[in-house]
Each structure stands twice: as structure tokens, then as C-alpha cells.
Amino acid sequence: MRHLSIDIETYSSTDISFGVYKYTESPDFAILLFAYSYDFGPVEVVDLAQGGVIPDSVIRDLLSPDVIKHAYNAQFEITCLNRAGLLTSVDQWQCTMIHGAYLGYPMGLALLGKALGLPQDKKKDTSGKALIKYFCAPCKPTKRNGGRTRNLPRHDMDKWNAFIEYNRQDVITEMECYHRLASFPVPDDTWKDWYLDIQINSSGVRIDHELVEGALYIDEENREMLMNEAYQITGLSNPNSRNQLLDWLNNNTNVSLDKLTKDTVADALMDADDVAAKVLMIRKKLAKSSVSKYTMTDSAMGSDFRLRGTLQFYGANRTGRWAGRLIQVQNLPRNYIENLDTARHLVKTKNRQGLELLYGDVSDTLSQLIRTSIIAEEGNTLCVADFSAIEARVIAWLSGEHWRQRVFAEGGDIYCASASSMFGVPVVKHGENGHLRQKGKVAELALGYQGGVNALKAMGALEMGLHEEELPEIVNLWRNASPRIRDLWYAVENAAVYTVTTGNPIGLDHGIMFRLEIDPMYGYRYMTIELPSGRKLFYPSPSIKKNAFGKDAVHFKTKVNAAWVTESTYGGKLVENITQAVARDCLALTLRRLADVGYQIIMHIHDEAVLEINKENAESTLNDVNAIFSIDIPWADGLLLSSAGFTNDYYMKD
Known part of the structure; x- marks a missing residue:
């Protein structure tokens, strides 16, 4: 050709x-x-x-x-x-x-x-x-x-x-x-994924422009009120100015700050006097960047009120997952407020006072409603389906952690099961030893990829009510309860170091293969990890160097900000890459299956697909979509997948 x-x-x-x-x-x-x-x-x-x-x-x-x-x-x-x-x-x-x-x-x-x-x-x-x-x-x-x-x-x-x-x-x-x-061509299936990605991006998502217009109106009104309130307290010409506000706080309150970030403001609020707390809360509301997604939506949507181009194919190239663009659909705020219909009505009618009366913090409420600005066309509804706990299922399958696979096979609660395995007692949600479920949950979210105490903290363990002195024990209990996952970290790390050191390939279970591959013409070197699907992960210019802990570790070239730099990796991080890449391949295959039978996919987020379907057949279509999600993955024998879904006229987190 x-x-x-x-x-x-x-x-x-x-x-x-x-x-x-x-x-x-x-x-x-x-x-x-x-x-x-x-x-x-x-x-x-x-x-x-x-x-x-x-x-x-x-x-x-x-x-x-x-x-x-x-x-x-x-x-x-x-x-x-x-x-x-x-x-x-x-x-x-x-x-x-x-x-x-x-x-x-x-x-x-x-x-x-x-x-x-x-x-x-x-x-x-x-x-x-x-x-x-x-x-x-x-x-x-x-x-x-x-x-x-x-x-x-x-x-x-x-x-x-x-x-x-x-x-x-x-x-x-x-x-x-x-x-x-x-010398290293893109697999045909990955090109097919890209072709479908263009189709999905070109279709776009329908936007509720009345909600967006109302949100922008209320946000402007709310910001004016907050600025005026801050001015009345501080007397500053621009209370939203970082330098002016820092100077005022340090000289007029018990707060001492050198910068105003999300974390420093949160820390300061714990000990701030009443005046400082009031001003910092105003600052926090004014700095809520998620509301700016309404501005981007308003600017980027087409004349037909559809927003196109929200996904970047292979935007996360360590795994091949998609990244968000424009409004960052991969990172939309969750909705926790009750009665979304009422909140949406108040915003669409530009009723700021009613919104504040019923829901309190206006900025936070607007932020939670961003998801709901994505709607279906007249006569249609949205069908949202996802893989349940797919990363937990994939890592259990990859590692052969059988008790976890049994939990999934029996439809159990992995957080309860994890806590039960950690503490050696039955754990039932809202029942026997139910208080331990929270410890199981934070451990599951933080520790699967070789995380430790700091990972627990980053996942919000302290905010969930856990005490710092008990965190090391939780780490040890979780690792002892999941020895095959722990072994997988070290097996993957050893395989990577062996391959880069010797140049020889080495295989693990489920068809995972580590290789050192060299371009015959230009000499480019890659450590590659072949996934169960046959797709590969590439790590350019691999080498073995001492890491920050003085241990031999794989280093490779990658982009950090706008620079092309050398970075180290380790077993848990590589397991995370592999697990998320396998989960990505499961979703990609399922998206192709949905498209092949004619469904209109308007977007997808990690483990979830959003379709626009005919309202009259919504229930039967949802059942069909869940059935497609449940079809066996041909290259993942024994991987237990489960899906759940719902239909609604606007997008939300169920």
C-alpha cells in the first residue's frame, strides 16, 4: 500500500x-x-x-x-x-x-x-x-x-x-x-480502539445548557457576595489576592502561613481563630476550581449543545488508559447531595438563595452538579454501566490470591472480607465487627500496590477516624493477609531487574512476559511487558541504577511536566501499571463489543461506559449492556468480572 x-x-x-x-x-x-x-x-x-x-x-x-x-x-x-x-x-x-x-x-x-x-x-x-x-x-x-x-x-x-x-x-x-x-508497530486492536475513540469524541456529550447558564450566573453572584464579605472583614482592596491575604492573616490573626494551598489552608483551619477561620473558608470557596468546568463547558460546547473531544486516547501512556480533556471527565467531582432533581431545578432557575437554604455551601453544591450537566437528547436517556471493583479483581487474578477470588465469585464485600482476613474475625457491614470494615476499606484502597503508612494517610486514613499509631499494624496485617499479592510485587520487580540486567526474557503467570527489546536500526532500547491481551507496555531507555534506598532498581525515561527525565520504578508500581493496563484492556474490548452491536457510546471513565439509548427500551437495553460487560474476556481465563448499571436522564454517580 x-x-x-x-x-x-x-x-x-x-x-x-x-x-x-x-x-x-x-x-x-x-x-x-x-x-x-x-x-x-x-x-x-x-x-x-x-x-x-x-x-x-x-x-x-x-x-x-x-x-x-x-x-x-x-x-x-x-x-x-x-x-x-x-x-x-x-x-x-x-x-x-x-x-x-x-x-x-x-x-x-x-x-x-x-x-x-x-x-x-x-x-x-x-x-x-x-x-x-x-x-x-x-x-x-x-x-x-x-x-x-x-x-x-x-x-x-x-x-x-x-x-x-x-x-x-x-x-x-x-x-x-x-x-x-x-520497528515496534501498534497492534491492530489498539488502532481499532483509536478509531472508536475518534467516533466517541466526534459524537460528544449533550450538555444541559440551561444548567450551565444557571450555574455560571449563581457562581458569579456567589463570588460577589463572598468577596464583599471578605472585604468587610479584612478591608483589603482585593481579598482574593494571595499576597494581600497572606499578609493580612499573618498580621491580624493567630494564623501563620507562607503560602495558600489546599493543604496549608486545611491545616490552618484546624487551629484558626474565628476570624481567620471565616476568611480561610471564604478563600477556600473562592478557590474551588471545579466550578470553572462550567466555564469550559460553556465555551467548548458546539452550537448543537454537544461537547466533543473530552477524551485523549493513550493519554496515560504508562498503562494505555485514556486521559480527560476540556472538562476532564475522568476527574469530575462526585455527587453526595440528596435530591439532585431539586438542586438542578434551583440552578436552572438561577435561585441562589434557595440553593443555599437547602444545600448550604453554594460553591460545593455547584461543583457536585457538574456531572449532571451531561444529559441525553430528547427521547433518549443515559445508560451507565461499569465493572465492579475491577482493579481488585484483576490483581487477585494476577496474583492468584484465591480467598479474594472466592469473595468475588460469591458476590461478597471485599472490604469486609479484607478486614476479616486481617483481624481473624467475622466482619459484616452494619453488623458483627462492622467497625472494622473501615479499616479494611482504607487498606484495600491504599496498600494493593506496595503502599505503606504514607499511602494510608494519602488515602484519608486519619480523616476516616484511624489513629496514626495503628497504621503500621494495618499495613502488616494487610500484607500478611494477602501474601500472594505481596509475592507478586517482588516477582515483578525481580523479573524487571533480571531482564534489564541480562537482556533475557522472563515470563510470569497469565502470559505476562518481560523483554529487553532493541531497535535494530536506531538502537533504541525498551523494557517491555507483554500483557495477557498481547498489548505491550514500553519503558524507554531502561537501565539498572541505585534508587533512593540504595537498592538496584529499573530506571527508564519518561516525561515529567515538560521534561524528558530518568525515573525509577519498583515492584508495586509495575504491578499497578500492569493491573490498570489489564483493566483498561477489558474496558477497551467491551467498548468495541458495544459499538459492534450499534450502541452509541458518548464517553467512558476508567471502568465505566456511558451510552445514549432510546428511552422506551431503557430497561431491556441496560440488561443487554450488562450482559455484554459480563461476556468472558478470551485472554483472561478465570478473571471474574461483574458489572452493574443504571439509566437516568442526566449523568451522576449512582
Whole structure:
């Protein structure tokens, strides 16, 4: 088959930060430059902004199933070309960004090029940001530019010619990256997952715009009241100013702080006097960032009130899980308040006083209602189904911790069972020794991946009523009650160290295989972990070095913030990677099964799928969806999965 590598430059008055779907919906959206190369040869650039025309042969090949299309972040190219009338099928594309992520590299063409060590003539052109700002977005009207709001090629031909070369260089860089990744291809099933991901992102979620509008109105009104209240107490010109407030607190109250973070404010509130506590609570409410999700929703949703592009495929490349984008659907606040219908009605009618009267903290209530802004179209409802306790089930299966598997097979409560195993007594929720269930719960949540006392604290053990002096005992009790999981940590760590040290492969149960793999052309080295599904996890540039505890440990290259750095790992962390990756593969297969029988998936979160279904057949559809979730996973013999679900007109945490 032939290969067609593509990169485009575009214009839109809508900011790209609101996602490509909103960006391309703008009436003034246009493709300015179209760069392409056949079979990794010379790059041609079509100057569409100045009347150039894409050759008919290229258009035919864009639509042909016999030509593989390549791009970096190909979802952008696909969406833009579709908007321009070139309706290419996603299954004819391959994305170099996804390929890089699959091999453990960072997202971002410049970062990928740096990680791969591209030679200077193959690197991404660093002048691009300024040129994109000049040609691809509106400009500020000034006397000097004659009051125009957009820069065209004729306004600076030197810059335009440089922009053409920048466009050409992006294709050169993308092709070079493709060649350097090609020795380790992306599995077909992972490409299928990506194709479905584009379909899900393109469908989007329907937004209750009345709820969003009401939430923004109430939030603004509430912030004005809070600011006025803070001003009355402090006399500060801007009580929301970090520096002003710190100075006032340190000089006028019993609080002594050097910074205002979530943790420092929470600590200070424990001993603050009445005045300081009042001001800090106001600050806490004003700083509640989750309410800003309403602003993003309002800005990013389309004219049809659907929000698209909320998922990033392979965004968590240590496991292959998805990441959230725009409103971060993977990290929406939970809803705990009762009677969501009433709360939603009060927000939609912009009744702040009623909301405060019935629910108290307005900011917190608005935050809890963010989930419910996702609704179904008229005549439809949402079907939400998930795997129950999937990580606990997967790690029990991987380790062969049989008593845990029996609990799941019998439909038991894993928190009670864990506490019973730890303390050697029967534990029944709300019954015999029921007080121990909380200890079992926090241990289950914190200790499965080799966590210790600090992990218990991070999981909120102290806030749950446990005492610090009992935490070490809980760690020991849990590990002694789950010896096979403990053994799995060390087996995985030893396998990783052995493979990187000797270069020899080593296998564990369930088809898990550790290998040291080397690119025959470029010499790139990877520690890979083959999963039961056949998919692999890649750890670039592995080496054995002493870790912070003076122990030989696997180190590898990874992205931390915007830097490509060396990081160490250990058995528990690798078990976490494997467990979450297996859980991800279970969900990915189930999503494909749902799509194959025609269900409209609008989003998914870790172990949960959200579908938009016909309201009339809701109950039977839910049963069918749960049945699909319960179909055996062919590569996971003995893995006991269970699903639960519900239907509702708006999204919520059941």
C-alpha cells in the first residue's frame, strides 16, 4: 500500500484550547496550507490561502482505502479535513503521536523529536509558535496595522514564506519520527480502539445548557457576595489576592502561613481563630476550581449543545488508559447531595438563595452538579454501566490470591472480607465487627500496590477516624493477609531487574512476559511487558541504577511536566501499571463489543461506559449492556468480572 503523510495549518477565530471540534465549527475556519508527501519522499506544500488547489490525485488518495494516511495528532487533520468536505474514513489513518505514546514517549512533536534524538535537519522548526500566532488566530487591531483583525499572507510575505517552510518541516519531522518508531508497530486492536475513540469524541456529550447558564450566573453572584464579605472583614482592596491575604492573616490573626494551598489552608483551619477561620473558608470557596468546568463547558460546547473531544486516547501512556480533556471527565467531582432533581431545578432557575437554604455551601453544591450537566437528547436517556471493583479483581487474578477470588465469585464485600482476613474475625457491614470494615476499606484502597503508612494517610486514613499509631499494624496485617499479592510485587520487580540486567526474557503467570527489546536500526532500547491481551507496555531507555534506598532498581525515561527525565520504578508500581493496563484492556474490548452491536457510546471513565439509548427500551437495553460487560474476556481465563448499571436522564454517580 502507498503512504500519504500530511500536515495542515489552519485559521479560526475560536481558540484551539476549546478543542478541535469547536475550533472547526467557527464560520471563518479555513485550511491555509496543506503539506504532503508520498511514500516518505519529498514534501510538497499547497498554498490554499493564496489560491492553491490540492491536486485531484491527492484528493482521490485521501478518500482511498488503498492509501494509508499519516499525521502527527491525526485526529486534528481528520476533523479539519472533514469540516472542509473531505470525509476521510478514520480506519485509513495512522497517528504518529499515538504510535509514540504506545512506545512510552511524550505527546508533542517537538518533545517526541527530542526524546528520539532527531538530527537538526529533522527536528521541528522552533519558529512555529510565533508564525502560528501571527497567521492562525485573530490579531489585535492597531493604528499600525490599519485596524485589521486578521493577518493575511500579503501582510508579511517573508513570514508567510517561513510559514510554508515550517509546514513542510513538520511533515519531515513526522516522517522521521515514524521511521524511528516503525520497528515496534501498534497492534491492530489498539488502532481499532483509536478509531472508536475518534467516533466517541466526534459524537460528544449533550450538555444541559440551561444548567450551565444557571450555574455560571449563581457562581458569579456567589463570588460577589463572598468577596464583599471578605472585604468587610479584612478591608483589603482585593481579598482574593494571595499576597494581600497572606499578609493580612499573618498580621491580624493567630494564623501563620507562607503560602495558600489546599493543604496549608486545611491545616490552618484546624487551629484558626474565628476570624481567620471565616476568611480561610471564604478563600477556600473562592478557590474551588471545579466550578470553572462550567466555564469550559460553556465555551467548548458546539452550537448543537454537544461537547466533543473530552477524551485523549493513550493519554496515560504508562498503562494505555485514556486521559480527560476540556472538562476532564475522568476527574469530575462526585455527587453526595440528596435530591439532585431539586438542586438542578434551583440552578436552572438561577435561585441562589434557595440553593443555599437547602444545600448550604453554594460553591460545593455547584461543583457536585457538574456531572449532571451531561444529559441525553430528547427521547433518549443515559445508560451507565461499569465493572465492579475491577482493579481488585484483576490483581487477585494476577496474583492468584484465591480467598479474594472466592469473595468475588460469591458476590461478597471485599472490604469486609479484607478486614476479616486481617483481624481473624467475622466482619459484616452494619453488623458483627462492622467497625472494622473501615479499616479494611482504607487498606484495600491504599496498600494493593506496595503502599505503606504514607499511602494510608494519602488515602484519608486519619480523616476516616484511624489513629496514626495503628497504621503500621494495618499495613502488616494487610500484607500478611494477602501474601500472594505481596509475592507478586517482588516477582515483578525481580523479573524487571533480571531482564534489564541480562537482556533475557522472563515470563510470569497469565502470559505476562518481560523483554529487553532493541531497535535494530536506531538502537533504541525498551523494557517491555507483554500483557495477557498481547498489548505491550514500553519503558524507554531502561537501565539498572541505585534508587533512593540504595537498592538496584529499573530506571527508564519518561516525561515529567515538560521534561524528558530518568525515573525509577519498583515492584508495586509495575504491578499497578500492569493491573490498570489489564483493566483498561477489558474496558477497551467491551467498548468495541458495544459499538459492534450499534450502541452509541458518548464517553467512558476508567471502568465505566456511558451510552445514549432510546428511552422506551431503557430497561431491556441496560440488561443487554450488562450482559455484554459480563461476556468472558478470551485472554483472561478465570478473571471474574461483574458489572452493574443504571439509566437516568442526566449523568451522576449512582
